[in-house]
Amino acid sequence: MCNSWQKNLPRPDVNPEVGSGSHAQQTAQTILRFESIRGSIRNHQEDNLMATCLVTGVAGFIAAKVAEFLLADGHAVVGVDNLNDAYDVRLKQWRLAQLEGRPGFEFHRLDIGDRHGLAELFRLHGADRKAPFDAVINLAARAGV
């Protein structure tokens, strides 16, 4: 499977000329990992079950896109982000604004280091289900450090 958003990226598994550890290779690996997760979630969907995914760092560059694709596939996304000021917060708020209001999306301003806050989120979402989330995609990071 090759989507338009990934077709121009070098595939590290088939292209040995992509230097190990390069930014392009890391990006390609991240996308391949996501495609694999997306495939598993699709299998879930084939059983007519929409998945509920927790996506951390959802206001970030990668996670906002991941959330967008999951929503487009018809899944529910619970997004968390602490909206830190590692770079211009307005960019994060703009990404969130693209997601908020879309069916199936909810946002919680939360730091993933806040164990009590996370436990409460899991408790709330697990109340009427077998498991709180079908997938957790952890992309919260101080990526530029």
Ligand SMILES: NC(=O)c1ccc[n+]([C@@H]2O[C@H](COP(=O)([O-])OP(=O)(O)OC[C@H]3O[C@@H](n4cnc5c(N)ncnc54)[C@H](O)[C@@H]3O)[C@@H](O)[C@H]2O)c1
């Ligand atoms: N951007 C790329 O090209 C690229 C390529 C390969 C891998 N990655 C990896 O993907 C991940 C995300 O990168 P990005 O470029 O989207 O970074 P980003 O900084 O745009 O997004 C990270 C998000 O995480 C949030 N965050 C940080 N710490 C948090 C915490 N403790 N609790 C809650 N939210 C928190 C930030 O506010 C931010 O919105 C990183 O692990 C990065 O290494 C990124």
